[in-house]
Amino acid sequence: MKLLVTGGAGYVGSVVTAQLLEAGHEVVVLDDLSTGHADAVPAGARLVQGTLREKAAGVLAEGGFDAVLHFAAKSLVGESVQKPWLYWDGNLGESLALLDAMRAAGTSRIVFSSTAATYGEPEETPIVETAPTRPTNPYGMSKLAIDTALAEYARLFGIGAVSLRYFNVAGARLVEGGAQGERHAVETHLIPNVLKVALGEKESVSVFGEDYPTPDGTCLRDYIHVVDLGVAHLLALDACAPSTHQIFNLGSGSGYSVREVIDMCREVTGHAIPAEVGPRRPGDPAILVASSEKIRTALGWKPERDLRAMVTDAWTFVQGR
Numbered sequence: 312m313k314l315l316v317t318g319g320a321g322y323v324g325s326v327v328t329a330q331l332l333e334a335g336h337e338v339v340v341l342d343d344l345s346t347g348h349a350d351a352v353p354a355g356a357r358l359v360q361g362t363l364r365e366k367a368a369g370v371l372a373e374g375g376f377d378a379v380l381h382f383a384a385k386s387l388v389g390e391s392v393q394k395p396w397l398y399w400d401g402n403l404g405e406s407l408a409l410l411d412a413m414r415a416a417g418t419s420r421i422v423f424s425s426t427a428a429t430y431g432e433p434e435e436t437p438i439v440e441t442a443p444t445r446p447t448n449p450y451g452m453s454k455l456a457i458d459t460a461l462a463e464y465a466r467l468f469g470i471g472a473v474s475l476r477y478f479n480v481a482g483a484r485l486v487e488g489g490a491q492g493e494r495h496a497v498e499t500h501l502i503p504n505v506l507k508v509a510l511g512e513k514e515s516v517s518v519f520g521e522d523y524p525t526p527d528g529t530c531l532r533d534y535i536h537v538v539d540l541g542v543a544h545l546l547a548l549d550a551c552a553p554s555t556h557q558i559f560n561l562g563s564g565s566g567y568s569v570r571e572v573i574d575m576c577r578e579v580t581g582h583a584i585p586a587e588v589g590p591r592r593p594g595d596p597a598i599l600v601a602s603s604e605k606i607r608t609a610l611g612w613k614p615e616r617d618l619r620a621m622v623t624d625a626w627t628f629v630q631g632r
């Protein structure tokens with residue numbers, strides 16, 4: 312297939328681009344490089360630099376595109392609370408421009424990076440796709456609005472759309488002669504921050520709260536290896552069906568605590584990794600775990616790589632940089 316990957320210079324987008332190329336697809340990456348890296352785009356994909364508003368219509372008008380995989384987004388929860396307009400415009404506005412470009416060009420399939428943040432504070436875990444969607448920040452709100460737009464475009468214009476709702480993504484894709492992993496200028500995520508301590512770039516890691524109603528008092532999260540996540544995108548691409556918007560959670564059904572993650576990083580790296588307990592981070596739910604029943608049943612997907620593999624691959628990746 313001929314595919315447009317928006318945000319293909321970012322963490323998840325670059326991994327999926329590599330997997331699509333490996334599967335024999337032709338890939339054009341559209342990325343404004345505001346947070347992505349040109350050198351993360353795998354060799355074999357053509358990179359067009361620009362925003363979706365600036366470039367999506369022109370690229371799709373070349374013709375022959377079978378589908379779009381849409382990763383380009385702003386994704387910092389804290390920033391979204393400070394500057395919500397960046398998220399309404401940058402996520403929803405840009406995505407609407409993409410959808411109109413697809414309609415004009417007759418490209419009728421899209422796989423979208425949605426998020427667990429669309430659910431907000433869960434009433435029940437593991438979270439199922441029919442759970443109420445009550446985002447607690449503009450980031451989650453903007454992603455939910457895009458999911459709604461996809462459902463509308465499916466109903467009104469017959470596109471086939473799949474939204475994949477990610478929980479915690481970790482790890483790296485390691486191949487001979489190249490690797491794709493997490494490289495954020497502002498790093499908020501747990502595993503890369505713990506590995507910075509192992510690398511000697513930080514003195515200690517802060518544990519954001521130890522008084523949650525969980526077995527060891529720290530938050531539980533559902534971590535998925537980025538390579539497993541990518542596999543789900545390839546399956547979703549094949550599952551796009553005309554006039555239908557489908558939503559799948561991407562999780563494992565179980566969680567790891569912040570303490571368990573830090574312990575695994577100690578084991579894998581062989582470094583002591585001092586940890587200091589600090590206050591809770593505002594907005595963090597105690598437990599965020601996804602049910603993956605729906606995608607297992609519908610697409611036959613299940614995560615294959617455990618926390619040890621995620622930390623091991625992320626560690627190899629950051630050491631190579």
Ligand code: UDP
Pocket residue numbers: 478479499500501502504516517518519520530531532569592595599
């Ligand atoms: N966390 C932490 N210290 C850090 C970064 C994160 O204790 O330096 C905790 C955070 O409070 C949450 C978990 O680790 O409970 C995962 O956070 P992350 O930002 O990686 O992902 P999120 O679940 O917020 O999407």
